[in-house]
Amino acid sequence: MINHIVIVPVILPLLFGILLLLLQNYSIQVKRILSITAVIVQIVAVTTLLNIVSSGEILTYALGNWMPPFGIVLVADRLAVWMLLIATLVSLCALGYAVRGTDAAGQHFHVLFQLQLFGLNGAFLTGDLFNLFVFFEILLLASYSLLLHGGGRLKTKAGLHFVVINLVGSTMFLFAVGILYGLLGTLNMADLAVKVANTTPENVALIRVAGLLLFSVFALKAALLPLYLWLPSAYTYTTAAVAALFAIMSKVGAYCILRVYTLIFGAQAGPAANLIEAWLLPLALATLIIGILGVLASTHLRQQVAYLVVASIGTLLIGFGLNTPAGIAAGLFYLPHSTFAAAAFFLLADTIAKRRDEMKDKFEPGPVIAHKRLFGVLFFMVAVLAAGLPPLSGFIGKFMILQAALPHPALPWILAIVLITSLFTLIAMARSGSMLFYRAMPANYCKIGPDREVPPTAMALGKELVSIVGLLLLSVALLIWGGTITEFTMATANQLLQPDDYIQSVLGTGVIP
Amino acid sequence: MEALVSIIIGVLTSCGVYLTLRGHTFPVVLGLTFLSYAVNLFLLVMGRLTIGSPPIIAEGMSGYADPLPQALVLTAIVISFAMTAFVIVLALKAHLEMGNDHVDGKHKS
Incomplete structure (x- = not known):
């Protein structure tokens, strides 16, 4: 009976998505309550799962009771549940921001949001390569529509690029899957x-070709160096709540890289062992450099945050690319941090942009914003988080990655690139902060219309900021329970690098009662 | 027959790649369609080409066609159908909003 908990994070958003579609004529309040309830129930389910799998147990769920390797199987191990937890927490915060008004710009926001979660959770849990493709398509189709939510020329242009490149990626995925099935006769x-x-x-x-084709697909999803160009414009022009949700979407690619290249093409894969070891670390370092150059060159805050996402993918994959337990554990600690930080930054950039009239979030002197101290403090905290300065969780994440890199032969490169890019992030953050907050002009010097918005009441302001503060608190929680979390990620890394347990628990499953 | 099928897949893929790299949305959509045709055919062939053999167990038969690629390709066809519909609507929307059908929204130089 207990095994059925594994499918809850997958089936729940699907059911709620369908329910929300049926209730489309009901008021937006009903939909908001249902949508938030769905995400909270998912968090409860995922926490229950986390309690079970943190002991090292691997839960499997054979759909329709078709036994693996013939049927499709869902597998909940430490890594899958860790990703689920991060995804559901971020989506709760994104939803908390969206219900402030962005969800009313289109009819089906909540339906799409739940379906996006359906795709995300499914991609993390599935133990079948073709099923992973199907969940990818579900999450992408939902994300295409969410990206365009609200409409507008720039969104359409960014959306078109995003859709086309991902469709090409899907085709490559199918080619890789086809080669693997044709040679090996299985997709489990x-x-x-x-x-x-x-x-x-x-x-x-041919197997190596298929493995590398898969790598290029996952690198595209993760926005690794030559394939990152879709990310900045897509994340810059979409609505803030959606961008915050997308902060986890690019991590799906990183998850798949970690899963497939430790399980299928890991150290025990015989002739195809450690297939991407030669590629991952150099590409990750180059992505970090390009991301930071983008951060420095950005002309407005949202764009800067989008490039920070690219840079954080670089840092994350440096950890994974080390291919040691310590490196993967450090990456798995850095992953939630970077997701929370990026989501908080997207939301904060939007609240700031709303208060600067027609200047939006451009790095040009604009009007003094209402509640400037409050926003200044929030910006400072998020910037410290993003730049990886002590005392917040970004520092610990980067420190762990550097510590894990110490025995690696490429240590000088890793040290130099990570530290110099951190310095550049700091410079860029200081520059944008001073532009937004210090070089502001009193309202009567700016060309602004008479219809200037009245500053919101404390209550409305609190509701607006609750998601940002929530994300910041999650980062602080990463810091406070850092010891426990590090132990957990270390255990996760060890579990990943010894895939025998995973293989045995999938292929040796008994019939589910 | 294997050679013929592989040539067809190759031609479809190369046409798809060429058209996807064009600057206007209509050829790009066509290119994506060609690519998905190519990959659907490729998936089907991965079950090996057989003629006249059943995909399910039957009395007195020795050879069987692999049913799994057929199921996979059915899923892939449905998905690529939906995606093509979506990308056509998006291309139309882009055309209406940007006033031309260039993928970057620029006028022809």
């Missing part, structure tokens, strides 16, 4: 791991 990831390790020599070249 655990079964693939066994079959890749015992493959015959004449298949090795």
